[in-house]
Amino acid sequence: MTDYAKYLRLDKFPLIWCPGCGDGIVLKAILRAVDRIGLDRDEICMVSGIGCSSRTPGYVDVNTLHTTHGRALTFATGVKMTRPDLTVIVVTGDGDATAIGGNHFIHAARRNIDITVILYNNWIYGMTGGQVSPATPSGDRASTAPYGSIEPNFDIAALAAGAGACFVARETVAKPLLLDKLIERAIRKKGFSLVEVMTPCPTTYGRLNRKGDAVQMTAYLKEHSTSKAKAETLSGEERGRAIVTGVLVDMDKPEYTEQYARLVERLRGAPAGA
Amino acid sequence: MSEPSRSPVRVMSGNEACAHGALAAGLRFFAGYPITPSSEIAEELAVRLPKLGGVFMQMEDEIAAMGAVVGASLAGAKAMTATSGPGFSLKQENIGFACMAEVPCVIVDVQRGGPSTGLPTMPSQGDVMQARWGTHGDHPMIALAPFSVAETFDLTVRAFNLAEAYRTPVVLLLDEIIGHVNEKVQLPDRVEVVERKGPDTPPDGYVPYRHTEDGVPPMAAFGRDGYRFHVTGLSHDETGFPTNDPVEIDRLNRRLNGKLERHRDRIVEVARHACADAELAVFAYGSVARAARQAVDEARAKGIRAGLLRPRTLWPFPDAEVRELGRRVATILVPEMNLGQMAHEVEWAVGGACRVVPFSRVDGLPVRPGQILELVERAARAGAGVPA
Numbered sequence: 284m285t286d287y288a289k290y291l292r293l294d295k296f297p298l299i300w301c302p303g304c305g306d307g308i309v310l311k312a313i314l315r316a317v318d319r320i321g322l323d324r325d326e327i328c329m330v331s332g333i334g335c336s337s338r339t340p341g342y343v344d345v346n347t348l349h350t351t352h353g354r355a356l357t358f359a360t361g362v363k364m365t366r367p368d369l370t371v372i373v374v375t376g377d378g379d380a381t382a383i384g385g386n387h388f389i390h391a392a393r394r395n396i397d398i399t400v401i402l403y404n405n406w407i408y409g410m411t412g413g414q415v416s417p418a419t420p421s422g423d424r425a426s427t428a429p430y431g432s433i434e435p436n437f438d439i440a441a442l443a444a445g446a447g448a449c450f451v452a453r454e455t456v457a458k459p460l461l462l463d464k465l466i467e468r469a470i471r472k473k474g475f476s477l478v479e480v481m482t483p484c485p486t487t488y489g490r491l492n493r494k495g496d497a498v499q500m501t502a503y504l505k506e507h508s509t510s511k512a513k514a515e516t517l518s519g520e521e522r523g524r525a526i527v528t529g530v531l532v533d534m535d536k537p538e539y540t541e542q543y544a545r546l547v548e549r550l551r552g553a554p555a556g557a
Numbered sequence: 558m559s560e561p562s563r564s565p566v567r568v569m570s571g572n573e574a575c576a577h578g579a580l581a582a583g584l585r586f587f588a589g590y591p592i593t594p595s596s597e598i599a600e601e602l603a604v605r606l607p608k609l610g611g612v613f614m615q616m617e618d619e620i621a622a623m624g625a626v627v628g629a630s631l632a633g634a635k636a637m638t639a640t641s642g643p644g645f646s647l648k649q650e651n652i653g654f655a656c657m658a659e660v661p662c663v664i665v666d667v668q669r670g671g672p673s674t675g676l677p678t679m680p681s682q683g684d685v686m687q688a689r690w691g692t693h694g695d696h697p698m699i700a701l702a703p704f705s706v707a708e709t710f711d712l713t714v715r716a717f718n719l720a721e722a723y724r725t726p727v728v729l730l731l732d733e734i735i736g737h738v739n740e741k742v743q744l745p746d747r748v749e750v751v752e753r754k755g756p757d758t759p760p761d762g763y764v765p766y767r768h769t770e771d772g773v774p775p776m777a778a779f780g781r782d783g784y785r786f787h788v789t790g791l792s793h794d795e796t797g798f799p800t801n802d803p804v805e806i807d808r809l810n811r812r813l814n815g816k817l818e819r820h821r822d823r824i825v826e827v828a829r830h831a832c833a834d835a836e837l838a839v840f841a842y843g844s845v846a847r848a849a850r851q852a853v854d855e856a857r858a859k860g861i862r863a864g865l866l867r868p869r870t871l872w873p874f875p876d877a878e879v880r881e882l883g884r885r886v887a888t889i890l891v892p893e894m895n896l897g898q899m900a901h902e903v904e905w906a907v908g909g910a911c912r913v914v915p916f917s918r919v920d921g922l923p924v925r926p927g928q929i930l931e932l933v934e935r936a937a938r939a940g941a942g943v944p945a
Contacts, residue, residue: 295798328779330628341787341798346779348631349789350624351654357621361628361636362779364612365586369632369780387624390617543612550608 285318287311292344299338301409303489303497305456305482309403310339312459312480313372316466328369330359332379334410335484336403339374353384356391359398367540370470371397377404377418381437385417392446395474396539401466402477404439405484413487424491443477444532450476451532456483457505458528465530474538481526563743571709571735574742575665576601578713579637581748585611586629586636588622590644593677594733595667598639619644623651623664630660631788633778635717639665642684643674645691652726653692654790656813659766659774661720661753663713665729667736668843670921679921680733682843682894688728689872695810697817699824700728700872704846706740712869718751719824723816724773730871732894734844734923760784765797768808772816817873826869827878831857835864837936838886840879840903842868845892845924852929861937871899876906883907888936892916892924912936 291314300306317327327345331337333352340347346369350358355373363371380388380402391398407425408414415425417437424431444451450472452465462480469476483489483500494500509517509525517525569577576598579587587606589599599615606613612629616622622638629636640648645666655662670676671683684691688700699719703709709731716727756763756775765786767774774795777784791799792806800806817824831853832838841849846867856863866882866889868875879902883889889911891900900915907913916932918924 324785325780325783328632341789344785346785347787348628348779349787349791350627351650351790354620354624354651357616357624357651358628358631360614360616360621361586361588361625361630361634362632363628364614364625365629365632365634366780386617387621390621543607547607547610551610 285315287314290314290317290324290344292342295342298342300335301486303483303485304335305405305501306335306339306403308456308459309336309401309462309480309482310342312463312466313401314343315463316470319463319467320470322370326368326370327372328359328362328366329372329374330355330362331374332384334376334379334408335405336374336376337379353379353382354387355379356384356387356398356400360391360396363396363398363540364543367397367544371399372470373398373400375400375402377402377406377439378408378416381417381439381442389442389446392443392448392475392477394539395447395449395536397473398475399469400475400477402439402479403482404479405482405488407484407488409484409487413491426487426491440477440479440531447475448477448532449474449534449536450530452477452530453479453481453526454528455481455504455508455526457501457508461528468530472533474536562746564746566741566743568739568741569706570597570737570739571703571706571731572597572667572737573601574706574710575639575713575729575731576605577744578710579663579717580605580609581710581744582714582717583635583750584637584717585634586626587612587638588614588616588625588629589638590616590619590622590640592619592641592644594669594736595639595641595665597736598665598667619647620651623648626662627651627655627658627660630662631779633781635661635721637663637665639667641667641669641677642671645684645687649692653694653696655726656692656696656698657790658788659724659776659813660726661724662726663716663720663729664726665731668730668732670919676921678733680844680894680923681919681921682732682845682898683919684730685871685895685898688730695814697725697814698728698872699723699725699817699870700730701869702730702842702871703735703869704843704867705735706738707742708869709735710742710744714748714750718749721751721753722773723820724753724776725817730843732843756784764795766793766795766809768795768812772812772819821873824870825873825875825878827875828867828869830865830867832864832866832882834862835886836862837888837890837933838864838866838882839890839892839929839933840866840868840899841892842871842899845894848924848926849892849929851926852933855926855930856933856937859934861933863933874902874906879903879906880908880910883910886911887940888912888914890914890916890929890932890936892918892929892932894918894924
């Protein structure tokens with residue numbers, strides 16, 4: 284059993300999240316993963332941007348940094364390059380990471396810097412009241428897409444993979460015990476790793492799209508989850524609605540802080556004046 | 558007292574001197590993005606920083622560079638970025654974060670003509686007000702403006718020292734002329750370097766945003782010696798966590814801005830040239846101050862008692878120094894490569910005690926000594942500063 288209290292700032296409770304929000308499930312999964320790896324609280328730096336998910340660090344008793352909207356990965360890059368020995372975890376949302384922070388997301392992945400991103404994807408901007416996000420499924424409603432979104436939505440895991448992430452996984456909060464195992468693998472992986480977590484927002488997305496309460500929304504996530512192998516056997520329409528879960532990318536490639544350390548070593552080993 | 562030892566005489570640009578000054582001050586992290594006319598600073602540091610074990614990164618954009626600088630500083634590194642007008646605009650939100658979260662860092666803005674893309678290769682002083690008020694909300698700000706290559710080195714060191722001493726971002730305002738002009742310099746071998754004040758209590762008693770006597774809370778670094786703390790851009794109490802308590806919010810805002818007011822006399826620096834018996838003065842900074850100094854010398858040769866007040870600190874504004882000058886002279890001329898951004902500040906500071914005459918050049922060309930001399934002579938003829 285994980286002693287969650289060891290990692291939490293319990294004096295900051297109750298959580299800011301709405302009843303039925305999945306974000307607390309992700310928080311607990313992160314803590315189980317951290318505990319299993321055996322990380323000391325001082326060795327972790329948790330960085331976030333703006334939004335519901337980005338309030339996570341406030342509750343975790345590690346080095347925590349709540350930055351500006353979309354920019355968590357830039358601050359995290361500065362921390363990681365200054366202290367490569369720290370385990371840097373970025374918690375972010377679909378809007379934070381792939382709209383306003385889209386550029387930083389793809390470039391951090393391209394560099395393959397050793398940062399683990401836990402991206403809470405609830406298909407909407409929750410904190411600001413339910414506006415459309417790049418992850419809102421095409422056709423679904425949001426307060427700023429009252430007639431249904433006419434834009435295609437991002438496949439965030441595919442975006443990270445395409446940009447060069449060395450570990451990419453997706454899971455839903457309906458399967459929290461699989462989730463913490465994926466987060467553990469992502470943290471252990473040397474390089475840029477992403478775990479995209481599908482999590483319900485009954486308050487905005489659910490209400491605007493008549494998806495029912497948290498229980499119904501979580502059941503939906505569970506029913507529509509499918510493995511990568513199984514997804515390939517589905518018909519086009521079924522595959523479109525499927526949430527493909529599990530490890531999607533796991534490869535080894537040069538990591539940025541190590542490449543940088545090697546450059547420094549090479550230059551410092553060079554004869555004076557070179 | 559013996560002179561500090563100095564390196565051999567070298568020829569270098571202001572941008573190069575800025576890079577050297579940053580390294581002398583202890584720079585360990587630079588993140589930037591290519592932009593004219595500042596890129597030489599990044600290029601110089603791309604060569605030197607990795608050799609010293611420091612970090613140089615070219616980021617994906619200006620915003621990322623500013624974010625990385627703040628992150629690096631929170632992890633304990635002296636950090637800097639360099640840019641020009643359009644990039645300075647993009648950085649503003651994260652500069653505001655650094656003000657709010659009290660993260661020491663240096664932002665170099667090598668000013669070019671604006672607005673918008675403007676004149677990438679031509680000088681301007683159009684960012685003076687942006688340096689003060691570019692980010693939203695009431696916030697403290699220090700900005701320095703050197704007028705030579707040698708002074709660029711000195712003020713870069715000073716920018717770091719002020720940032721570390723007062724836990725606040727410092728803007729170093731060069732202009733295209735200062736950034737690109739090549740001059741002979743003799744850099745000091747050693748400079749006075751200020752380190753940030755670390756925690757004075759064990760981790761258990763550490764209050765990261767404590768309202769200390771001097772207004773500057775001791776600063777721990779992420780991941781060092783067990784000082785775990787929370788940093789946010791939200792209004793926060795002494796513990797660093799968000800608050801909606803009006804009393805705490807008021808206290809924070811007043812301390813943030815008050816800490817620079819309290820130390821104002823240590824931050825504000827002006828240079829005076831021929832001011833002692835002046836009846837007419839020029840207020841000029843950056844490259845315009847070079848032309849102003851020549852104009853003042855030429856006016857003196859013609860028997861006009863002119864002087865030059867040259868602020869090295871633009872923000873906080875040297876109001877007391879300008880006010881004192883305004884009581885002694887009949888006219889203060891304010892030549893600038895903008896439409897009078899500092900002239901308004903000068904007028905406000907003198908409060909009607911003397912005449913303030915702005916002079917603007919916004920055509921991308923430098924203010925020439927002859928133009929200032931003409932202004933000086935005209936003012937002298939009009940009755941201010943006529944030889945006794």
